[in-house]
Amino acid sequence: MVRSDHPKSRSRVLPRSKLGCRTCKIRRVKCGEEKPSCVRCTSTGRKCDFADTQSSSSSSSSSPISVITSPLSLSPNTNTVWRERRAFAYYFECAASSIGGGLDVDFWRTVVPQVCRYEPAVWDAIITISALFERPQQCLDPVRQHHDNSVSFTKSHQDALGWYSRSVSAVRxxxxxxxxxxxxxxxxxxLFICIEAIQGNPDGAMQLYRQGxxxxxxxxxxxALAATNKASLLEDTIIPIFIRLGTFALASGGVPVTALLRDTEDASSEQFDSLKSAREAIVLLAIEIPSFERTCYKHLHQAHVSQVPEELNTTLFSLAARLRNWRTTFDNLMTVLHAKDIVSLQQIGTGALLLSYYxxxxxxxxxxxxxxxMQFDAYLPNFQNIVEQSAIAxxxxxxxxxxxxxxxFDLNIGLPLWFTSLxxxxxxxxxxxxxxxxxxPSVQGFYQCSIWAGVGQIIMEQEESYAMAMNAVHLTPQFGAFNSTNGPISSSEIAVSSYSAHADMRPNIPIELLIPEEARxxxxxxxxxxxxFPLGTTEADIAKWNRGPDQVFLRFSRSERSLTGDPCRIVFKYIPLDF
Structure with a gap:
């Protein structure tokens, strides 16, 4: 493939493909061209027919796979060209379907590879992702990388960094x-967000997200009013990607992603025609509901009141109605899919994932x-269902x-499990x-799940440590102390497979007495x-740790009851994060 800088080649975002199956052509929808049966047909229970495309497949130049035989690199080095070809093949065959999940295969396996045919920067970004995706440990475990003597391991990382640098330079x-x-x-x-996230750089990924x-x-x-392929690509594919990423952005402190929802926030549907439409609907709620939760917390905390104003109650009722409607419509969709006996393992997993978000x-x-x-104790069945569905997802x-x-890049179980752990x-x-x-999956959206799990572990251990001390003093003999027998449990004591067997292990101790309010x-x-520093934090608060200015600290708060009987006050604690 010869690099082309011609203006016409740059404006052609979606080259027309002649390799789609006959069924998709008749339906006038874009075919993902997966063989022997494309995803669009299999996901809707239709018969996929490639009979009319076989004769043209050898001569057509629009197939993404054809890029492998004519890469965009101008390097005269044969080994370099071979590594690029191999990286693209791995991306197309292995990485693309996993990055976006089964519901977004069109974008990652069709749109992106087609654009890379005439855009060298996209080609370089794809093969960078491929190299990092195949060997993620080189990014997420730099110590191991330093001591690994494997030549191919180091070379793959060097290639990835070189390709990424070349891609960024071309775009600039x-x-x-x-x-x-x-x-x-x-x-x-x-693509750059992908690369930064895989390399464990959430700050860089977030900065790119804001630019997007x-x-x-x-x-x-x-x-907005143009009935073109570009308008469709923006509204139906690119904006939904950024909205889904917004669920991860909100978890870290908030990004103004709600601006993307202005045309869809009031949208509702009496039925879902696919799991993809059900996902898009729950994603909108997964942006609006956490944002609303923060608004309520801010009002209650700053105004020192016990109730939210009427306007917030009105919003609450509206969101609750939309969430109930989503569940009813989702259940109807699953009933239809089961009745047609077309539910695959992937669809079962996707359905379980969406239920965990619900x-x-x-x-x-x-x-x-x-x-x-303390109110969260009343929703133990919901937390248990999150865990059960997340085991299926x-x-x-x-x-x-x-x-x-x-x-x-797709929704995954990280956020519901993170919420449950806290x-x-x-x-x-x-x-x-x-x-x-x-x-x-190790990295979801912008963040590494190992860090979420590590923070969740710290919070759990801190709460149980406080509870042990408080319950030893305040619990009556009727319940006994939270001692070594009933105290914090080691993480290795319980496995996922033994969840049901251990769920009711302590029926004689009310849940609210395990972790008192002041310990939470x-x-x-x-x-x-x-x-x-966060508001209210001073340098003296962290001085005792004797750490450098680039040390990441975790700040958390809890209620502390005065020994004189005065009302509880909020105190802040700080712990360095060393992972």
């Missing part, structure tokens, strides 16, 4: 020349109008070798949530001194 050059296609810029932005939001805000009004959002809405952490993302991918205080359910979180940890935040 286009921007400086004013010749970059905005859609190519957005696609490159998505700015590009969308500038472009959306320009093509349970998380339900608990958020039920508890967002009170500051008491990996069927949707499991690879052919039985493992989970190292990275995914809000559920039943010891066994909580530990199973952390165990499942450690088994999930409130909102948490992570910060580095070099970036500034």
């Amino acid at each position: 050059q286009r921007i400086e020349q004013g010749s970059v296609d905005v859609f190519v810029g957005l696609i490159s932005c998505v 939001l700015q590009l969308i805000a500038a472009l959306r009004p320009q093509i 349970e998380m959002l339900y608990v958020m809405l039920e508890t967002c109008t009170s500051l008491s952490f 990996p069927k949707a993302s499991v690879r052919s070798d039985g493992t989970q991918p190292p990275f995914t 809000r559920c205080r039943e010891p066994h359910t909580r530990r199973v949530a952390l165990d499942l979180l450690r088994q999930a 940890i409130g909102p948490i935040a992570a910060f580095r001194p070099m970036d500034g």
Whole structure:
């Protein structure tokens, strides 16, 4: 393939493919071209027919696979060209379907490879992702990388860094020349977010995410009324990707992703025609409900009141109605799919994943109008269902070798399990949530699940440590002390497979007495001194740790009861994070 800088080649975002199956052509929809049966047909129970495309497949130049035989690299080094070809083949055959999940195969296996045929920056980004995806440990475990003597291991990482640098340079050059296609810029932005996230750089990924939001805000009004492929690509594919990423962004402190929802926030559907439409609907709620929860907390905390104002109650009722409607419509969809006997293991896993999000959002809405952490104890069945569904959900993302991918851009079980690890205080359910979180795809969205699990472990141990001390003093003989027998349980004591057997291990001790109110940890935040301190934090608060300005600290709060009988006061604690 010869590199082309011709303006016409840059503006052609979606080359027309002649390799689609006959069924998709008749339906006038884009075919993913997976053989022997494409995903669009198999996911809807249709018969897939490639009979009319066989004769043209050898001569057509629009097949993504044809890129392998004519890569965009101009390097005269044969070994370099071979490594690029191999990286693209691995991306197309192994990585693409895992990165976006089965519901977004069109974008990752069709749109992106087609764009890379005439855009060298996209080609370089794809093969970078491929190299990092195949050997993620070189990014997520730098110590191991330093001591590994494998030549191929080191060379793969060097190739990835070189390709990424070349891709970024090409995009910057286009921007400086004013010749970059905005859609190519957005696609490159998505790919660069992948690369930064896989390398364990959430700050870099978040910065790119913000830039992508700015590009969308500038472009959306320009093509809002245009019935073109570009408008469809933006609204139906790229914006939903950024909205899904917004669920991860909100978990870290908030990004103004709600601006993308302005045309869809009031949208509702009487029925879902696929799991993909059900996912898009729950994603909108997964943006709005956590945002609403934060608004309620801010009002209750700052105004020192016990109730939210009427306008917030109105919003609460509206969100609750939409969430109930989603569940009813989702149940109807699953009934139809089961009746047609077309439910695959992947669809079962996807359905379980969406149910875990539903349970998380339900608990958020039920508890967002009170500051008491004791109220979460009433929702133990919901937390248990999150764990149960999260144990099934990996069927949707499991690879052919039985493992989970190292990275995914799609919704995954990370957020519901993270929520459960922080809000559920039943010891066994909580530990199973952390165990499942450690088994999930290593990187989801911007973040490493190992870090989430590590923080969840710290919070659990802190709460149980406080509870041990408090219960030893305050519990009556009727219940006994939270001693070595009934005290904190080691993580190795309980496995996922033994969850049901251990769930009711302590029937004689009320859950609320296991972790008293004063022992429960409130909102948490992570910060580095070099970036500034959270409101109310001073340098003296962390001086005792004797750490550098780039050290990441975890700040958390809990209630502390005065010995004189005065009302509880909020105290803040700080712990360095060393993982």
